[in-house]
Structures are given as C-alpha cells and as structure tokens.
Amino acid sequence: MLFHETALAGTFVIEPECHRDDRGFFARIASVEDFETRGLVGRFNECSVSFNHRRGTLRGMHYQAAPFEETKLVRCTRGAIYDVAVDLRPGSPTFRRWIAEELSEENRRTLYIPAGCAHGFQTLTDNAEVLYIIDAPYRPAHGRGVRWNDPAFGIAWPDAERIMNDRDRNYPDFQA
Numbered sequence: 001m002l003f004h005e006t007a008l009a010g011t012f013v014i015e016p017e018c019h020r021d022d023r024g025f026f027a028r029i030a031s032v033e034d035f036e037t038r039g040l041v042g043r044f045n046e047c048s049v050s051f052n053h054r055r056g057t058l059r060g061m062h063y064q065a066a067p068f069e070e071t072k073l074v075r076c077t078r079g080a081i082y083d084v085a086v087d088l089r090p091g092s093p094t095f096r097r098w099i100a101e102e103l104s105e106e107n108r109r110t111l112y113i114p115a116g117c118a119h120g121f122q123t124l125t126d127n128a129e130v131l132y133i134i135d136a137p138y139r140p141a142h143g144r145g146v147r148w149n150d151p152a153f154g155i156a157w158p159d160a161e162r163i164m165n166d167r168d169r170n171y172p173d174f175q176a
Helices: 032-036
Strands: 002-005 012-015 018-023 024-026 045-052 058-064 072-078 080-087 098-104 110-113 116-125 128-134 143-144
Touching: 002 128, 058 080, 072 080, 072 098, 080 110, 080 128, 098 110
Parallel strands: none
Antiparallel strands: 002 012, 012 110, 018 024, 045 128, 058 116, 058 143, 072 110, 072 128, 080 098, 080 116
16 A cells, blocks of 8 residues: 555545456555554444445535544445545644546545544545545444535535535535
C-alpha cells in the first residue's frame, strides 16, 4: 500500500500496490501493522455500504460527536465519487479546511479520514457504491452534520443536479 498524506492533517489517500499475473491482480487495502506504524488507527469495528442510483447524489457532511468520533476508510467499489473531508478539530492546524479526492472502481484508492472530520461525497456516475470501514460503532444520538455548502468551508463541489435528503440539505451554519 502506498500512503499519500493530503493537505488535511492526518488524512491519507491509500493506493493499493497491485501484484499482477495472468489471472488479474492481488492487493492489500488495509493492514493493522502498516496503519499503526504510521501512528494511524488500524483496527476497525464496522463495515457499511452505500448504494446510489443516480449521478449527482450528495451524501453528507456527516460526523459523530465526542466521545464517539469515527475514523473511516472510504472506498468506491462501483462507479466514481467526489469524496470530501472537512477538518472539524479545533486544535488542528487544518481546522475548517477541506480536501476532495476522486475515488473510483478504476483507481481503487481509499481515503483515510481521521476522527474529528466530517465526511461526504457526490456521485460522479449512476449506480455508485461506496464501502465504509469504521473504527467505532455508529451511535445515532451522536450523529451530526455540517451543510454541504456552508460558507465556513467553501467546498467546491462538481457542477451537477444534486440529489439530497432534507437533513443533509438543511444542516445549520457551522459554529466553531
């Protein structure tokens, strides 16, 4: 695995190193040892999947409030997404900044998002499927979000018709 640190503190794009032969390839996409030697969370408790029928579907920006913050590995297993993380950690050098990466079934990249960051994505294709590997159980009472177009962050989303639910569309302005 190749770890590429992003401009958002503690966030990494992880690329698999594919070992190819006549059958195809084999690649690791997660390793406790590889993660922990870099000081990253390496043990995960939950796996979830999101399937999205139409291009332009926007989900997010979600996070878990303390003390139930989540570290996530996010990978697009079908189609393509524009994946976004926003740093909500007040003591972080990148507080209120965001990064975006295109994740797709072709590039097989994974985004490592540390606890304390909000996460969301917009689908770039129809029938996009997203795999989440999460280090802590989901606690509905601690689920929170920030609005996808909050001026506090200024996220540059791809131009498209956006398909969203009311909750994600109507989160209040961010208050630090």
